[in-house]
Amino acid sequence: MMNYAAGARANAVEARALTVVRGDRTVLRGLDFTVGTGGITGLLGPSGCGKSTLMRAVVGTQARTTGTLDVLGRPAGHPALRARVGYVTQAPSVYSDLTVRQNLDYFASVLHPGRAHRDARHEAVTRAVRDVDLADHADALAKNLSGGQRSRVSLAVALLGTPELLVLDEPTVGLDPVLRRDLWDLFHALAADRGTTILISSHVMDEAERCHRLLLMRDGSVLADDSPDALRARTGSDTVEQAFLHLVDEAATRQETPR
Numbered sequence: 001m002m003n004y005a006a007g008a009r010a011n012a013v014e015a016r017a018l019t020v021v022r023g024d025r026t027v028l029r030g031l032d033f034t035v036g037t038g039g040i041t042g043l044l045g046p047s048g049c050g051k052s053t054l055m056r057a058v059v060g061t062q063a064r065t066t067g068t069l070d071v072l073g074r075p076a077g078h079p080a081l082r083a084r085v086g087y088v089t090q091a092p093s094v095y096s097d098l099t100v101r102q103n104l105d106y107f108a109s110v111l112h113p114g115r116a117h118r119d120a121r122h123e124a125v126t127r128a129v130r131d132v133d134l135a136d137h138a139d140a141l142a143k144n145l146s147g148g149q150r151s152r153v154s155l156a157v158a159l160l161g162t163p164e165l166l167v168l169d170e171p172t173v174g175l176d177p178v179l180r181r182d183l184w185d186l187f188h189a190l191a192a193d194r195g196t197t198i199l200i201s202s203h204v205m206d207e208a209e210r211c212h213r214l215l216l217m218r219d220g221s222v223l224a225d226d227s228p229d230a231l232r233a234r235t236g237s238d239t240v241e242q243a244f245l246h247l248v249d250e251a252a253t254r255q256e257t258p259r
């Protein structure tokens with residue numbers, strides 16, 4: 001497998017003792033982990049384990065965060081990161097009463113305002129529409145698109161600034177298998193051709209096999225940080241799902257066994 005870290009900054013994300021409290025719950029419990037530069041890192045774990053919270057912390061929108069969290073060499077949420085980090089939330093963030101192109105034109109004008117950037121904006125919008133395979137629907141109103149197409153408009157918005165780090169919160173949830181495959185092909189192309197670092201969450205374990213590296217989460221903690229191959233080998237499992245269950249059992253046994 002390709003060494004994505006070679007020659008560049010070693011880590012896109014570095015967390016030390018990262019803790020997040022939401023309401024009266026400690027949702028992330030002193031996490032230490034890194035996300036290497038380049039390639040696709042999957043954040044996997046059951047619903048409610050803290051994946052979205054972790055992603056919100058990485059993009060700098062999560063309150064009550066303690067510990068250290070550096071993103072592309074700056075503290076998470078630093079203003080200098082705004083154009084360098086793309087974020088796609090679970091709910092598509094598009095204006096229903098605008099067309100696909102109008103949505104992208106709007107966000108492009110926020111990102112690169114002014115007449116001087118008109119050509120660059122046009123180019124960025126055309127490229128983003130093509131990236132997500134919506135050229136045939138560029139003039140359709142967002143409200144007339146399918147759920148999967150709306151998700152892809154959201155993704156196109158995140159691609160407008162050519163981000164170095166793309167944070168994707170369950171982008172394939174609810175999509176049919178063909179669309180899921182096409183999106184994963186796009187993620188791999190972005191990583192390979194543009195050197196984009198991708199942090200992607202999913203609670204579907206079969207998607208783990210498509211990642212270069214995995215952070216397996218449970219209950220606000222990171223259970224493992226490894227490649228799919230290494231995880232399977234280390235746990236003697238055939239699939240990442242089995243490896244995950246093995247690690248859960250192992251952690252439970254450790255907790256039960258007094259030292």
Ligand SMILES: Nc1ncnc2c1ncn2[C@@H]1O[C@H](COP(=O)(O)OP(=O)(O)OP(=O)(O)O)[C@@H](O)[C@H]1O
Binds near residue numbers: 022023045048053203
């Ligand atoms: N505002 C809040 N106040 C208290 N607890 C919260 C709040 N928001 C989220 N939580 C809790 O934090 C935990 C982590 O939520 P989070 O959305 O990060 O999980 P997730 O792994 O992304 O789940 P999913 O896969 O279902 O999206 C959950 O148990 C959730 O109930």
